[in-house]
Amino acid sequence: MKTKSKIMCLVMSIWGGITQVWADGNPVDKVYHPLVIANERKFEWRFTSRQTDDKNVLAQRFAYGQAVSEYLIIEAYISGQRDESDDYGLQGIELEARYMLTDQGQYWADWGLLFEFEKQHDDNNFEFTTGVLFEKEFVRTSLTLNALLIYEWGENVPNEFETEFRLQYRYRFMPEVQPAIEIYTGEDFVGIGPAFMGVHRYSGIKQLKWELAAIAGFNGNSKDRTLRFAIEYEF
Amino acid sequence: MFKLSRYFLLLLMVFSSSLLAVTEYELVLKDHLFFPSRITIPAGKKVKLIIHNQDDTPEEFDSFSLNRQKVIFAKRKTYIFIGPLQPGEYDFVGEYNPNSARGTVVVVKEAGGGDVN
Numbered sequence: 001m002k003t004k005s006k007i008m009c010l011v012m013s014i015w016g017g018i019t020q021v022w023a024d025g026n027p028v029d030k031v032y033h034p035l036v037i038a039n040e041r042k043f044e045w046r047f048t049s050r051q052t053d054d055k056n057v058l059a060q061r062f063a064y065g066q067a068v069s070e071y072l073i074i075e076a077y078i079s080g081q082r083d084e085s086d087d088y089g090l091q092g093i094e095l096e097a098r099y100m101l102t103d104q105g106q107y108w109a110d111w112g113l114l115f116e117f118e119k120q121h122d123d124n125n126f127e128f129t130t131g132v133l134f135e136k137e138f139v140r141t142s143l144t145l146n147a148l149l150i151y152e153w154g155e156n157v158p159n160e161f162e163t164e165f166r167l168q169y170r171y172r173f174m175p176e177v178q179p180a181i182e183i184y185t186g187e188d189f190v191g192i193g194p195a196f197m198g199v200h201r202y203s204g205i206k207q208l209k210w211e212l213a214a215i216a217g218f219n220g221n222s223k224d225r226t227l228r229f230a231i232e233y234e235f
Numbered sequence: 236m237f238k239l240s241r242y243f244l245l246l247l248m249v250f251s252s253s254l255l256a257v258t259e260y261e262l263v264l265k266d267h268l269f270f271p272s273r274i275t276i277p278a279g280k281k282v283k284l285i286i287h288n289q290d291d292t293p294e295e296f297d298s299f300s301l302n303r304q305k306v307i308f309a310k311r312k313t314y315i316f317i318g319p320l321q322p323g324e325y326d327f328v329g330e331y332n333p334n335s336a337r338g339t340v341v342v343v344k345e346a347g348g349g350d351v352n
Contacts, residue, residue: 038306039293070306104303105281105316137302139321175299205295205330 026050026059027186028215028226031168032146034112034133036100039205040067042234044075050226058082059091071100094118098133109136114148125154144168162187168195175199182213191215191226206235257283257316264307265289267332278344281318288312294336298327301340318342 026048044063049056058081065075077094094116101111112133119126131148150162163186170180180195195213202208209232217224260282263270267290276282288294288307296305296315307313317325320342329336 035304037295037304038308039295103314103316104305105318142302172299172302201330 026057026226027164027166027184027189028191028213028228029166029184030211030228030230031144031166031182032098032112032114032131032133033144034098034100034102034110034135035104036067036071036073036098036112038067038070040073040234041065042232044230044232046228046230048226048228051223053223058088061094063096065096073098090121092118092120105137109134114146120154123154123156125152125157127152140172142168142170142172144170170195170197175201180213182215184215189217189219189224191217191224206233208233257281259283259285262286262338263289264294264329264336267294267329267335269327269329269336269338272338273341274338275341275343276318276320278322278342279319281316284315284317286313286315292331294332295330296327297330298325298340300325301327303327 028048028050030046042063042065044061044065046059046061046063048059050059059079060081061077061079063075063077065073067073075096075098077096079091079094080089081091082088096117097115099113099115101113104110112135114129114131114133116129116131117126118129127150129148129150131146134143134145134147136143144167146164146166148164148166150164151160152162153159165183165185167183168180170178172178176198178197180197182193182195184191193213193215195211197209197211199207199209209230211228211230213226213228215226215228217226258276258280260274260276262274262284264286269286274284286296286307288309288311291309293309294307296303296307296313298304301317301320303315303317305313305315317340320340322342322344325340325342327338327340
C-alpha cells in the first residue's frame with residue numbers, strides 16, 4: 001500500500017473511532033474555564049437530573065480541588081448516581097487535572113487543557129478524557145468552549161472513543177448574577193438552554209460560586225431535559 | 236510550502252498579541268496599598284500591568300470589570316494583561332486586603348494616551 005493510502009486509512013480509522021461514540025454518559029456537565037488561580041482550594045458539589053420519556057437519572061459529584069502551581073489544579077471526585085430502578089449508589093471516583101496554558105488576556109484567546117481519569121466503583125471500567133479549553137472575551141461577554149475526547153475501556157464496556165463539545169456564552173452582568181447560554185453535543189445528543197451563574201465573595205479570598213442550567217435535548221420527538229446545578233466554595 | 240505558510244499565518248493570528256508591542260505600566264504593592272492607585276491607559280489597546288509586591292504576604296489582584304484574577308506572591312512581581320477596553324473606569328482590589336488594596340484603571344479615548352498618575 002502506498003504511503004498516502006496508508007495515511008488516509010489511518011486518518012479514516014481515527015475519525016471512525018472518534019465518531020463511534022457511546023451513550024451511557026450524560027454530556028451535560030460543567031463547562032470548564034481555562035483559568036487557574038494559584039493557592040486556590042475548593043469544595044464542589046454538582047447535581048444533574050436528566051429526564052427522558054422513560055426514566056430519570058440523578059447524578060451527584062462531590063469534589064475537593066487544590067491548585068498545585070500557578071497553572072495547574074488537581075481535583076478529586078466521588079460520584080453517585082440513582083438509576084432508572086431507583087437504586088442509588090456510589091458510581092465512581094475521578095481524578096482531574098486542569099492546566100492553564102496561557103495567562104488571561106495574554107493572547108487573542110485564553111487556552112487550557114483538561115485531563116480526567118475515572119474508574120467505576122463496582123466494575124473495572126475506566127474512562128480517560130483529554131480536552132482543550134478555550135475562552136475569548138468580547139467586551140462584557142465571554143465565550144467558553146470545551147472540546148473533549150474520551151476513551152473508555154474495561155470489563156463491561158467496549159473499548160471506544162467518545163467526543164463531546166460544550167459551549168457557554170456568558171454575559172458578565174454583575175458578580176452575583178451572570179446569565180448565559182449553554183450548548184452541549186455528544187453521541188446522538190444536541191442540547192441547548194439557558195444558564196445562570198454567579199459568585200458571592202466573603203472575607204479575603206473566600207467565595208461561593210454557583211451555576212444553574214436547564215438544557216433541552218433536541219433528539220427527535222422524545223423528551224430529554226437536564227437540570228444541572230453546581231456550587232463551589234473556594235477558600 | 237503553501238500549506239505551511241497558511242498554518243504559520245494561523246498561528247500568527249492566534250498568538251499575534253504577544254508579538255506586538257504592548258505598553259507596560261508598573262505598580263507597586265506596599266503595606267497593602269497599590270501605588271499608583273489610578274492608572275490611565277488608552278482605549279482600544281492591550282496593556283501589561285507589572286505589579287511588584289513588596290509586602291511579606293501574598294495578594295490576589297481581582298477585578299470583575301476587567302475580568303482578571305491573579306495571585307501576586309510575596310516579594311515577587313507578576314504581570315497582568317488587560318484590554319483592549321472601552322473608555323471608562325475599572326476598579327480592582329486585592330482580595331486579601333480589600334479595604335486598603337484598591338485601585339482604578341481609567342481608560343481614555345485619546346491618541347497616545349497612557350499617562351500614569
